C-alpha cells in the first residue's frame with residue numbers, strides 16, 4: 001500500500017514527511033519554495049535529491065533533518081515527530097541520530113583535523129583522545145590520515161571537505177544527509193567518498209540522503225527524487241529521460 005498517499009507513516013520509514021510546505025519572506029512578499037511534499041525515505045537506501053538550482057533541494061533536506069522548521073507539515077525521523085520536540089531535545093536528537101555534510105564545511109579553525117572530525121563523539125561525552133583515535137580511522141579511509149595533526153586552513157578545499165565527511169560519519173548516525181558531497185572532488189576521490197558513505201551510512205536501520213548535481217555518481221543511487229519548483233516531479237531508480 002502506498003502510505004504516502006493516505007497520510008500514514010510506514011513504521012519502518014527512516015523519514016516520513018507529510019504535507020511539507022515552506023515559505024520565505026522576500027521584502028513585502030512571501031514566496032512558497034516547497035509545496036505539499038509527501039514522501040518516505042527508506043532505510044537501507046541511498047536516496048538522491050536532484051533538481052535545478054533554486055528548486056528547493058537544500059530547503060527540503062534541511063527540514064527533513066531538523067534544522068529548518070517547515071511552514072506546514074510534519075516530519076518523523078525514525079518514528080520521532082522532530083518538530084514536536086523542545087529545542088534542547090531536538091539538538092540532542094540530531095547529535096545522536098543525524099550526520100550532516102554541508103556545502104560549507106564549517107570546520108573549527110583553531111583545532112586540528114582529528115579533533116574536528118571527532119567533534120560529535122566529544123559532544124556525546126567520549127574522552128578526547130579516544131574520540132580522536134576513532135576519527136583517525138575514518139580519516140585514514142578517506143586518505144587524509146596523514147593530515148590529522150594539521151589545522152583546517154593548511155588543507156586544500158577537497159581535503160577539508162573530507163574532514164567534514166569524517167565528522168558527519170564518526171558517530172555512526174542512523175541518518176546521514178549530504179549536500180553536494182562530491183562537488184569539490186576529482187572523480188576517484190568522489191567515488192571513494194561514495195563508497196565510504198555506502199559502507200557507513202547505508203544499512204537495514206540506516207539511511208542516507210544526498211543532494212547532488214554530479215552526474216558522475218547518478219549510477220550509485222538506489223532512488224532518485226527530482227524536485228522542480230518545490231514539487232516532486234519524479235521518484236524512481238533512474239534519472240528521468242528528459243534530464
Ligand SMILES: Nc1ncnc2c1ncn2[C@@H]1O[C@H](COP(=O)(O)OP(=O)(O)OP(=O)(O)O)[C@@H](O)[C@H]1O
Nearest residue numbers: 024025026033051052053054055056057058059060
Ligand atoms: N533563507 C532564505 N530566505 C529567502 N529565500 C530563501 C532562503 N533560503 C532559500 N531561499 C529560496 O528558496 C528557493 C530554494 O532554495 P534552495 O537553496 O532550497 O534551492 P536548491 O535547489 O538547494 O538550490 P542550489 O542547487 O542552488 O543549492 C530559492 O529560490 C532560494 O532563493
